[in-house]
Amino acid sequence: RxxxxxxxxxxxxxxxxGNYLGALRQWVALQDDHDAFYxxxxxxxxxxxxxxxxxxxxxxxxxxxxxxxxxxxxxxxxFVQSHAPEHAQLAWVLGCITGFGEASRMxxxxxxxxxxxxxxxxxxxxxYPVLQAADIxxxxxxxxxxxxxxxxxxxxxxxxxxxxxxRFGEVFRxxxxxxxxxxxxxxxxxxxxxxxxxxIGGAGLVELLDDPKRIEKRIKSxxxxxxRDVLYDPEGKPGVSNLMTILAAFTGTTVERVQDDxxxxxxxxxxxxxxEAVLATAVPLAERQRALLEDPAELDRLLARGAxxxxxxxxGTLAAVYDRVGFVPAR
Ligand code: AQP
Numbered sequence: 258r259x260x261x262x263x264x265x266x267x268x269x270x271x272x273x274x275g276n277y278l279g280a281l282r283q284w285v286a287l288q289d290d291h292d293a294f295y296x297x298x299x300x301x302x303x304x305x306x307x308x309x310x311x312x313x314x315x316x317x318x319x320x321x322x323x324x325x326x327x328x329x330x331x332x333x334x335x336f337v338q339s340h341a342p343e344h345a346q347l348a349w350v351l352g353c354i355t356g357f358g359e360a361s362r363m364x365x366x367x368x369x370x371x372x373x374x375x376x377x378x379x380x381x382x383x384x385y386p387v388l389q390a391a392d393i394x395x396x397x398x399x400x401x402x403x404x405x406x407x408x409x410x411x412x413x414x415x416x417x418x419x420x421x422x423x424r425f426g427e428v429f430r431x432x433x434x435x436x437x438x439x440x441x442x443x444x445x446x447x448x449x450x451x452x453x454x455x456x457i458g459g460a461g462l463v464e465l466l467d468d469p470k471r472i473e474k475r476i477k478s479x480x481x482x483x484x485r486d487v488l489y490d491p492e493g494k495p496g497v498s499n500l501m502t503i504l505a506a507f508t509g510t511t512v513e514r515v516q517d518d519x520x521x522x523x524x525x526x527x528x529x530x531x532x533e534a535v536l537a538t539a540v541p542l543a544e545r546q547r548a549l550l551e552d553p554a555e556l557d558r559l560l561a562r563g564a565x566x567x568x569x570x571x572x573g574t575l576a577a578v579y580d581r582v583g584f585v586p587a588r
Contacts, residue, residue: 262398267315271466279404325545336563487519
């Protein structure tokens with residue numbers, strides 16, 4: 258069965274609409290016919306400054322979100338990145354074949370560094386995509402289900418894997434990004450020219466585990482466009498089109514159908530329908546997640562089992578890498 262790898266950072270108490278539609282929902286669907294590895298990427302979460310207690314809480318909360326959304330720990334390997342030291346070990350090796358200029362071209366680094374200022378941005382944030390490449394290559398993944406914002410990092414992963422293979426001998430399978438076209442980039446509800454993002458936050462962010470009243474309020478205050486008709490036109494009507502995308506995704510239909518359904522109706526009706534559709538998924542998701550967090554010992558046991566399964570694969574890849582690179586084996 259083809260292999261899948263993906264992860265999310267424990268950098269917030271809740272995933273947002275983009276994380277769910279762009280990534281997590283795809284993960285759940287892929288586990289039926291793929292051998293899936295889903296990781297809580299806590300090493301990545303310390304690249305931009307963090308609080309240790311928040312990190313601990315959010316790591317378990319993110320694992321519980323995966324489970325609540327339908328990741329099945331019997332079929333998929335669910336684990337925490339720092340439990341498998343091979344990620345950091347492979348990242349070092351890959352960092353040594355990454356060009357400084359190549360890493361400097363990563364747009365996510367440029368955007369986040371611009372927000373934090375040159376002194377605020379860490380070396381960890383700069384090498385983040387190299388660690389991400391290690392995450393993926395360790396498991397010999399065929400597919401990486403992510404949002405559009407991650408496409409460049411998957412390209413880098415392929416470049417690094419291919420470079421290693423040609424320099425030292427074939428070790429890595431080169432992965433393909435798996436980007437769901439319809440939901441590749443969910444936009445901020447207040448600024449529909451920007452992607453919805455945890456770190457930007459603000460009133461345009463909809464977190465699925467948030468208070469239902471606030472979810473509804475944020476959807477109802479979404480910026481819409483001039484005119485009154487519910488038409489799908491991402492260039493001319495980015496706000497309305499984004500809401501239509503969200504509604505179509507949550508109700509399992511297409512934006513064309515949404516457009517037909519809303520012929521002759523206004524933006525207010527559309528927002529009401531979006532809020533209902535989002536809450537129909539968000540409320541039970543939050544309930545399941547809360548129940549899972551009531552038994553942290555069971556959650557930790559599950560993650561320990563996942564780490565064992567992950568390491569069985571990761572250790573094999575790392576051993577091959579160390580051998581090809583020329584490290585003398587430890588006795
Ligand atoms: N707006 C989005 N639309 C579609 N997919 C999205 N993803 C993130 N935002 C959108 C996808 O969700 C996964 C989360 O990965 P992450 O935890 O590493 O977060 P991120 O990519 O850095 O994006 P966030 O969650 O919004 O955080 P920041 O604030 O850091 O930008 C990935 O698969 C991502 O593509």
